[in-house]
Amino acid sequence: MQDRKTDITLSVETDIKFLPLVLSFSESSSRIFGLQDADALKLTLASEEVFAYLCRMTKDPGKVTLTMVNGFYYALLTFAFEGIDFDPRAFNLTANVSPDEEGLEEMGLLIAARSVDRMSIFHNAMEGTGFALIKEKTYPAADPWRSEEVPRAEGVTFGSPDAEEIKIFVRSIAGAYDSFVYPQDFRYPGKVVDMVQSGEYGVLTARDPKGGIAGGMVWRSSGTSMIECYGPYVFVEEGRAGLAERLVAELISAVARSEAVCLMNRYATDDLPPGYFETLGTIDFVLDGEKRPWKFLFRQLREDPGCRVYSHAGMEDFLKSQYKKHFLARQIVPVAYEGERQNPHSVFGAAFQQNQDLVVILPLWDGADARENLARHIEALRAEGIANILLRIDLGHGWQARLYPVIEAGGFTPSIIIPYRGKADCVLFTLKG
C-alpha cells in the first residue's frame, strides 16, 4: 500500500511573492517522486497557473496548503484552501476563453488543466476545498508475450505475484487475449507494477508447480463502494473452466471483507464461469468500425440494504423496470427543477479510454448553461471522432437526477443501472445515432 508518510507539504499565503517557492516545491518534490524532466516541468507549469489564479482571486492573502503525494505511477499535487471563490467553468473539456478580463483570469486554470493528466476540484467536509492535479509517469509499452511452455492447471497455488511475475502476467494477457477484454494500463507492465504498489490495483495469480503462471485476475477500487475486476485470464489448455472458477472464487474471497459493496466486471473473458455475476445490460460498442456487444456484469458483495434514489419523472419508468428486473429494492424520490437560482456555469468531466475509443461524460457542477454546455461537449467529442460516447449520472445526487431533460435533449437514452456505483446507483446513458 501507498505510504502516506512520504507526502510533502508546503503552506504559504496567496501572495504572488511566494510563487518562486511554490515552483521550486512543485518541481523538486515531483522529481523526488519519480517524474522525469518533461513531466515534472508540466506539473510545475500547472502549479504556477493555479497558484497565480488563487492569488488573483483573493483580495486579502489567505492560507493555501500544497501537498505532493507519491502515487507511485503518478505525482498528485493538491492545493487546499478556504474562503476563495472560483468559477469552475475552465474545467470543462470545451472551455474556451473570451478576451474579457474575467476570461483571462480563468485562462490560467485552463492551461493548468491541459498540462496534467487529470485535474479536479474537491469540496467536501473530509478533504476541504481545493484543486487536485495528477501527472502520470511515462512508461514504455510492452510487446505481447506467450510462454513457450504451456502452464498446467493441476496443483496450482494462488497468491500475490512479485513485480517480475506481474510483468510476465500482464504481457501474457496481451499475448493471449483481445485488447477489448483488458484495460489500457495493461499495455505498460511497469505501470501495472507501480499501480499494484500504490494499492490501486490488486493482482491474484495461479502458479503451477513449476512456477508458470496458469492464470490470474486483476481488480481495482472504483470509489469506496465499488471494485472493478478484470478477467479471469487463463493460460492453460486443459482444465480451463475449473481454473477460471477457482480464480473467480479466490478473487471474490480476497475482496469480500473490503469496504466495497459491489464487484463489477466490464472486461470479462469467455472464461468467466456462469453463476457468479449478474448481467446488468449490454451496450453496442463500436471498435474499429465494428459493433460489438459490451456486457456489464456485476455482483454484490453484501446483502442489499436497499437505498433511496432521486429520479426525474422522465426516467422513472426506466428505473422502475430495471429495478424490478434485477430485484433491487429502491425508494424512488422524484426531483425536478422548480425555478430555483442556479450557478451560471455548469461543468462536465470527460473520462477518456483511448485504446477503446470511448469517453464517459460526468456532470461535475450544476449550472444554468448545462444544456448548451453538454451540446458543446458532444460536438467536440464527435469532431474528435470518438465512436463511443456515454454519460453517467449518480442518482444519489438530486441535482444530477434533475439533469435528465438536459441529458435527453443532448440525444442520450438511459441504458444501464449500475448499483452503488456512486453515492447511490448510477445510470449509464448511451448517445443515440
Add this chain to the structure above:
Amino acid sequence: MVNVPLATLVPEYIKKFEAYIPSRPDPELMKLYQVDHLWRLNNNENPLGPPEGSARIIQRFPPKRASIYPSGDSYYLRVKLAERFDLDPDQIIFGNGANEAIAFVIKAFCQEGDNIITADKTFAVYEWVAEFSGFEARLVPLKDFGFDDQEMLARIDERTKILFVCNPNNPTGTYWDEPKLRRFLDTVAGRQIVVVDEAYCEFVEAPDYPDGMKLLKEYPNLVTFRTFSKMYALAGLRIGYLAGSRDVVDVIRRTCVVYSVNGLAQEAALAAIGDDEHVARTRRHVNAEKSYLLRELGALGLETHAGEGCYVMVRLPMSDTLAYRRLMTKGVMIRTMTGFRFPNWIRVSVGVHEAMEAFINGLGEILPDGNHG
C-alpha cells in the same frame, strides 16, 4: 452555521474507513421489498424465544426500574455463573454482546506491530476488530471446513498476541474435539492468549466436544467467550461474557466499558441460567428442522454443509447476493456467505417449521432451471 473542520479533525486512518451499515429494521425492509411478512433466517436466532423465566422477567419488568442504573459489572450474573462453572466471579467479564468482549481482549493485549491469528472463513468480528484497531489479522485457510490447528501454530511469531478459535465454527459447524484443543493449548504453552469462542456450544451434543470452562483451570492463557444471544434467545438485549484465569481477566478488565450491559438484560440472563429444559427443547427443534432442511435441499439437488449449531450452509448455482434479493421478495431473509469468503453459498438459520417451508418453496422458485432435483 459553524463549519466543523473535519479535514483536520479526523485522523487519516479513520478517513479510510467506511462506516458499517447494519441492515434496516424489518418494517423498512418489508416496505422496500413489498412483502407483508418476513421470516428472519439470517442471524441464527432461536425461533422458540427466551426461556420461560427470562420471558417472565421481560414481561414484568417494572418501568420505574428503567430509571435506575444497572450493576456496572453484572455482579449477580457473575456470582451465579461462577457457582455453575466452579470459578471465581472475578474470572468473568460481561459485555454488551460477545462482540464487545472481542474488542476488550484485543485492546488489552495488542499494540502497534502485533498480530492475531484466526481462520479466513469464520465469524468476521475477530478480523474486523483487529484490522480496524490497526493490528494484523493473519488468516489461515480452513481445512476440510474446519480450523487448521497446525497451520495456525505455524503462523505464530514473536508479535502474535491472540489466537481466535470459533468452536463450533460459524458458519461451517465444525469443531475441535477435546484432545485436539488440548494438543493445541499444550503447543502454545501459554505464550499467547487463546480465545475459544463458544457462542454455539449449547447446541452441541457430541460427547467429545470440549467444555472450555472446565479447561480454564489447566490453561491460564485460555479465554472462553459465551453469549445469551443464541441458545437463550436474548439477542435483542445484547449480553455475552468471557471467562479466563484471574490474572488474564484482571488485565482484560482494564479495557472494559462498565455499565454497558443494561439491567433488563442482566435479570433476563440470570433467569435463563440453568434452564436445561429450554436447552433440550431447542435442541429437539433444531435437530428436527435441520433434518427436514437437509432432506429438502438434497431433493433440490443442492450441495449442503451442516455441522453443529442451528444453521445449515447451502451452495447455490447462482450469486448468493442475488438469491438474497430474490428470496427477500418472497419474505425470506437468509445470510449470504460471500462475506464469509464462501461465494455463492448461503447460510440458513433453523426457524419455525413454517419458515423452513417458506424458505424451501422460495428457493425452489428462484433456482435456475435444472436445479429442481
